[in-house]
Amino acid sequence: MNPLPLAERRLKPSPFLPDLAEIIRKDRLTATETLYRLRLADGSELGHTPGQFLEVSVLGIGEAPFSISSSPTRGEAFELCIRRVGDVTKALERLELGSMVGVRGPLGRGFPLSTMRKQNVLVIAGGLGIVPLRSLITNLIDERDDFDDVTILYGCKNPGEMLFKDEIAQWVTRDDVDFRVTTDIADPGWKGNVGPVTTLFRRLEVHPARTVPVMVGPPVMFKHVVKQVLACGVPEDRIVLSLERRMKCGIGECGHCQINGVYVCQDGPVFTYAELKRLEEAML
DSSP, X not given: OOXXXXXXXXXXXXXXXXXXXXXXXXXXXXXXXXXXXXXXXXXXXXXXXXXXXXXXXXXXXXXXXXXXOSOGGGOSOEEEEEEOOSHHHHHHHHOOTTOEEEEEEEESBOOOHHHHTTSXXXXXXXXXXXXXXXXXXXXXXXXXXXXXXXXXXXXXXXXXXXXXXXXXXXXXXXXXXEEEXXXXXXXXXXXXXXXXXXXXGTTOOOOGGGEEEEEESOHHHHHHHHHHHHHTTOOXXXXXXXXOOSOOSSSSSSOTTEETTEEHHHHOBXXXXXXXXXXXXXXX
16 A cells, blocks of 8 residues: 655654643742643643643653643633653753643543532642542532532641642631641651641541542552541542553553553543552552
């Protein structure tokens, strides 16, 4: 079979071909995390679901996957909270406002909002897990009447590493949200809870048949939090987790994120615990 002419091949849509997006705002959150606000060059909405991710590329440097940290309820622009850890993230930090980057997506399976409606939602974030969960939390607040009780538990290493502090200050004061935060280590000015995120379960009433727990965090957190939620009687197929690791191409081609026969970037990154418990490597 003869190959397509070069010009025709260039016009053929490709899952590896990114769209252009403009950086319209950058906010430093911590010593290593920056919140980027972007807008697609054609002015269209991203059209994502909370829990999905994007592949972001910097010309001449490379590409990396990042969780979408903003809710689709907040208009055309979207946000990514990115930790400076490698070549792509360092290159992003050097870019000025108005710079263009490539984006592919939204990709993957997001949080099951339809399952959560008219149910109690228990959001549990550990460390950087608050980044993708911020998208869900904002969506829950913007469509607050569609959900019953909303409880948010957030744990981080120390107060200095806490993300989205201004928004957390607002969430704490809301009458329609039960927000609880803890740190593993306290500094002299910290007056809140000290200990792992599981300590926030104290005096927490969970109705197992009406609650959808959603958790994102390091694997060590999953082990203890899942045990705590199961002890409350929540069925395994109602427990929702996101595996934000090992992903590379984002479309199931490279096999980098494969766990047995499952591709995290395609079949996830959001799964139920019932789906993950049979995958031995998933919770490591």
